[in-house]
Amino acid sequence: MNKPRVIFLFSGKRKSGKDYICEQLNTKLADCELVRISGPLKKMYADHHSLNWDKLMSDGPYKEHYRENMIKWSDRVRSEDPGYFCRAACEAANVRKIWLVCDIRRKTDIQWFKKNYVNLKTVRISANPQVRKERGWIFTQGIDDVTSECDLDDFIDWDVELNNNNTEECNKSITCILDIAQQYL
Numbered sequence: 001m002n003k004p005r006v007i008f009l010f011s012g013k014r015k016s017g018k019d020y021i022c023e024q025l026n027t028k029l030a031d032c033e034l035v036r037i038s039g040p041l042k043k044m045y046a047d048h049h050s051l052n053w054d055k056l057m058s059d060g061p062y063k064e065h066y067r068e069n070m071i072k073w074s075d076r077v078r079s080e081d082p083g084y085f086c087r088a089a090c091e092a093a094n095v096r097k098i099w100l101v102c103d104i105r106r107k108t109d110i111q112w113f114k115k116n117y118v119n120l121k122t123v124r125i126s127a128n129p130q131v132r133k134e135r136g137w138i139f140t141q142g143i144d145d146v147t148s149e150c151d152l153d154d155f156i157d158w159d160v161e162l163n164n165n166n167t168e169e170c171n172k173s174i175t176c177i178l179d180i181a182q183q184y185l
């Protein structure tokens, strides 16, 4: 199995900016890989349901349309094997010094990484509900009130807690992660 020097596990509520921050970090860090647990999940879901995988991966209405059903379907897979999608995403990832896992959503995701890797940094990104709404978030039953969105709300062992309500906070958050990453290069 690929073993990076350090793995950042990013979590946050919908539209807190997980992808946005990870993508910015990816442009600033050499020898870095973006890992999305949702990658193999959406691929499998798209194959099983004859859907467009590229559109499911994008940040738009197509993904939102299928989100609730995809959560239910993936929960059925996880009930058999909680690490299924984490393992698939890591197996598909390239060998790099740094991995940025953009979409940690459950305690079982963190447990799976802790069991299989060392030098993990759990990162929680926060943004106010009003800011998230301005980014397109609409509270939706079956999405915002289920495990995939809420399981880590009561997790307190974050190595790093960041805010992303505006550009200034975002830049500060990025600098914080870059500083930690430097220690492993």
Ligand SMILES: Nc1ncnc2c1ncn2[C@@H]1O[C@H](COP(=O)(O)OP(=O)(O)OP(=O)(O)O)[C@@H](O)[C@H]1O
Pocket (backbone or CB within 6 Å): 012, 013, 014, 015, 016, 017, 018, 019, 020, 021, 059, 135, 164, 165, 166, 167, 170
């Ligand atoms: N600091 C920021 N400045 C400007 N735009 C931002 C910022 N952070 C996030 N955004 C924008 O907000 C939207 C949502 O961000 P993003 O997709 O990164 O959220 P997410 O936490 O990954 O959401 P989801 O859980 O729904 O995938 C995107 O259009 C993104 O470009």
